[in-house]
Amino acid sequence: MVVAETSVHEACRTGNAKIVKLLLDANPGLQLNEPGKLGLAKDGFDQTCILVAVSSGHIGIVSDLLRVCADLALIVDKNGNSPLHYASSKGQREITRAVLWTLLKLNPKPAQKAQQYNHNGHTPLHLAAINYRVPVLEVFLLLAEPSFQVVTKSGETVFHLAVRYGRYNALVYLTTHVSNDIDFFDCRDLYGNTILHLAISEAQHKVRYEGVLAMSIGSIETNNCSLYTNPSKRHQQELSETLYHKGSIIRYIVQRRYKMPVTL
16 A cells, blocks of 8 residues: 655655744644654654655754654664664765764663664664765764674674775775774674675675676677677776776775785
8 A cells, every 4th residue: 555645744855844844833742753644653664754854865854853853763664774774874964963963862872772773784884884975984983983893793894894895985984083993904704704805805706796797798699609709898897997996995904904015
């Protein structure tokens, strides 16, 4: 069953702060727990107004909603994502700050909620590292520094995630500003991988995958036999960029860890 979008829901999505504020002022003390509805709902839904406003990046509306009901910062969708997950994954620095401040007001030690896992086993900070959101990392370092100590279900730190997803700038920021608290070079996941192990493994995987993909796209099927031509220029360029990017991460880790120059 598809729930029709109401005016409140639409206002949160489109950023119509005037409409949202009028509705909130006219209904003091009421929560927005259902899509587009003002009321006291017991159960959260996957598309609440607060999540729509966060996802759309409307800091004014998010602030108004949190002002009326701070508990909206605790809502999660069907995948276990909270407003903080949404804001972190999208790189919304100011919304991340607003939600973290709200959690701080609800509890002087907001670390537990800031470190909450979604159903994929990721905290908001993990999503920031995965999605290359350095401004969000800065906010977490200021307001929720203990979050950097939390690992994934596979034992991966935020450093592992930055390496796995090829987030070079995020890795540089983490190793520059957070490294004093975490022995990141030698920290291992559940499979015994340090970030250097992971960087090399990911680079090898990318080379194999992209190489096979390029050859497959350049193949010509004739009488059940594959006649391979040269990979397209586009895939040659993508493979070259992949090697360069992964090589940069490996080079950076080795230079920082062993204090020696590396040529790849």
